[in-house]
Amino acid sequence: MTAVRERQRWLAALALAVAVPLPFTGLVSLPFLLPFVATAVWVAASRRPIAPLPAWVENVLAPLILVAVVAGGGVRYGILRPVAQLAVLVAAVRLPGCGQRSRAASTGGILALVGVAGIASSTHPSLALYLVALLVLVLIAVARLEDASLSEGGRSTGFPPLRLVVGSVVVAVMVAAPIFALLPRLRSPFAGAPFGARSVGGFRDAVMLHGIGDVKQSRRLAMRVSFPGVPPTRVSPDWLRLVGATMKHYRAGGWVEGRLKGERFTVRREQPIALVEGRRPEGTRRAEISLEKESTAIFIPLGAVSLTMHTPVALSRDLSGALRIPRGIEPPVPYAVEFDPADVRQPPPDEADVEPPPDSGELRALADQVTRRTTNDLAAALAIEQYLQRSYRYVLRTTAPLREDPVRWFLFRSREGHCEFFAYSMVLLLRTLGIPARLQAGYAGGEPDGKGGFLVRDTEAHAWVVAYIRDDRASMPDEDGQAGADSLGAGAGGSGGHLRRVGGWNVAGPPRNGRWRMFDPTPSEGRPGISEIGGGRTLVMTWQRLEGLWDRWVLTFTLADQVELVRQALEGVAAGGRLAIRWAPEVALLAALAFLLLSWRTVRPRAPRARRKPGPVTRDLLRVIAAATRRGMVVPPGMTAREFASIASATFPGVNAPLGWLVREHERCRYAQGSPPGAQALRRAVRAIEGSMARPGGPGPRNA
């Protein structure tokens, strides 16, 4: 194979390799990707060198490519996407004729750009495997191209040795790991381009759906939770639904929470703080919680009635009822919560809770369609919950476009998303029906820690809905959507308020007849729960753990982590130094011994190389000699194989033929570099010799 063909083939293979991440990351849209892949396949499969496109064709294509890139979105979604799309199309034009030396370098450069763009926008753990595979491909390609250029059309030497490739990859990865850890991070890491995937670890109390590609949840420990006196098997999953934030203002695709100052609590150690007014209900449970990750939110179960901080910290409650602590408090932060699992406690609903999004006609139509057979708020809310669970798909990765409202995009276009999309959608659909609803974010579920408690990890981060459900529905909407105002009083424990006509519904009824209820519209596969451990981790859990590690130690590896690593290393060195001082005499002795040993090894003459392991024939011959020795035959050290055969044949009748064969094979293998005979033939011969030696009645052994 000529060097031109080799270059052509391997550059095309490289093109296909760099195209692998593109469809997964969404970096390059399909109309751009398809011509690139098709050209690469054609060039790779071609058995003869392909001539480049005529220069005038390339010149005509250049402006068309630019137009295509602009039409494909231009720089609207950032710079990486148009650059990648441009590079992909240019590479598709340059690939024919890439075997020519003059074009190989430029084509390789463009392919490298495509590859870097694809890698830069990847966040999946399989990126590690992809990089390794890419390195293997590059190693093979380099070897083949070197071979083609050195042999100059002569006989090809095939692929590079496997050991060389594997060894190179292993060494490269081993070297790359510390380099990756040590390369300076001067900016916060992000994973992926704005249009690609963004890594999100665990709970977030301020979320914009725009620009969030997926929720990559890590396995980092967020909390330890235990319920004293309750065995883990009797813990309800709802007890582990821990609220960190409640949000009700939906603005331009995201939730904005007011930063108005709320109530401040005076916290004393072990002194309970009442979270609700009035008498403490009966049948409450107690949860012992320890925050294991720095956070400004205090997570409490639904229906929390009192809080006891085990360490004094400044505590405040914002208007949504979320409990906050200042930033920078070192975990763990332990506290206890009394809660009533049967009661969802929230501040009473107000106008903001039924504020529909602008242009909510579509949403209203959908809500009407879903709830047309329902007769009350609860049935309507349950219908919407079930509709979302059944009609939409749960996925971790989504690419909500910037130009669209993400909820509408989710409901009417993509029909797939993560828990936040489901929760947001349900809140807005409920609001279009006039049912007050709020979004809650926090954690739901955990895994038993084996000591009666639960470990809540970032994996369990979740979003759900609380809606104010009145026990009796006042009236159906007017035909024309115009109805008189009504009022909505406070919910349970509420202090009052009123609601006018909302969304065409006449919402009325005494406030005391309603209560907050929790709804989780996320399909079951996206709902965290109490996971089982101990009986062997499932593949899914292992994969999740891997994803967590990947997210924690690769995607979100920061300068802070580097500083921490350095600190730990310094501490290790210091501890080692202290240990060395403590054990100074012993260390000195060991060092002296090591020095002596090294000196001795350097000074003493090199020992003769160990004898090579004998081959199978020699081994069997030695076995026969040992057998003969055991039977009384004297075999002096200098005896040759032939001498042994001659004496053994005279001593043991019947061994002549097999022993002669064995000796001949031994000489052939040892002195003529012949290949050894089959193992079965050897076994047969040895067995025949040993059988003849052991046969009774023969003449007794004589000394040789």
Place this chain on the structure above:
Amino acid sequence: MRAPASSFAARFPGFSLKATRAFWVFVVAVPLLGVAALNTGNNALYLLLALTLGAFVASGAFSRHTLRHFRVRVVAPGEVFAGAPLVVRLEVNNLSRWVPAALVVCRLDGMPGRTVVPRVAPRGSAVVTVPTVFPRRGRHALPAVVVEVRLPLGFFVKSVRWAQEGEVLVYPRRLRAGAVRWSGLARREEVSVPGRGRRGGEVEQLREFHSGDDRRDIHWKQTARQQRLIVVERRERALPSHYLALDRQLPRRDDETLQARFEDLVSEVASSALDHLHRGDPVGLVIGGAVTAPAAGSAHARRLLERLALVQAVGPGEDPLPALLAGERVYKLVEAR
């Protein structure tokens, strides 16, 4: 051939490092990648950058390992004629326990030709050949072998130079010889010798076996055909003894043109001698005052070629031909006036 492990020069004799185009691409690409990673804080780019640097290190480590554990020995060639292509055998050994050597290039230092050693297994050996040409006659040290390693990633061409022990005698260049200038030192005489007691020669006649005949002269086919013992009688012709005389005196000793012409003269003598020796003719050689008696056979051919390979031109009057050859046809350089 075993290198002492103490110094770098001993482990890597004549080490040289030549950056390839891939290296310069790497030098440009890595900082760009680093800036991109630093500027964006994208850990995927950091990962790619780290792996790229790791691959660079791995490539350097493995190529160095291969180079360190690769040994090569030149097998001294047999007959070597100046200017004639020949194939030199190299015995290569890979002393590495684990890593196979692949795509190692071996060159003979200062000589044309190279060979690519496709693959040598760990602790394995192979014999490869290098096509080359020795340009000048004479006794030369065996050429050193330059071993070049490029894999795994070809950022550098690393090479070492393994000197070889031993010498090679390069015979004079072979030419298409013209008319031979036989000197008159020999007399053309034909001596007829009866076949008895002599082996070889041309068949003179077949006759019946007589008592006293050598039984080795029995012609068995004729004996079988005629049903009586028939012997072959041969008559051997003593071939004329030819001398080639080479005058190694140059009109001017340091004249390069004359030196070059002298080389041509030596080549002409050697080629004529070889032509006749291959035909079985005895050839004698006179170089200056040294005379080699006429003989035939390959051993004599080697003897003559060796003398011609080592002959050096001398100045006027330093080593004249014997006076006996005065007026005879000899190989001699004369200046045209």
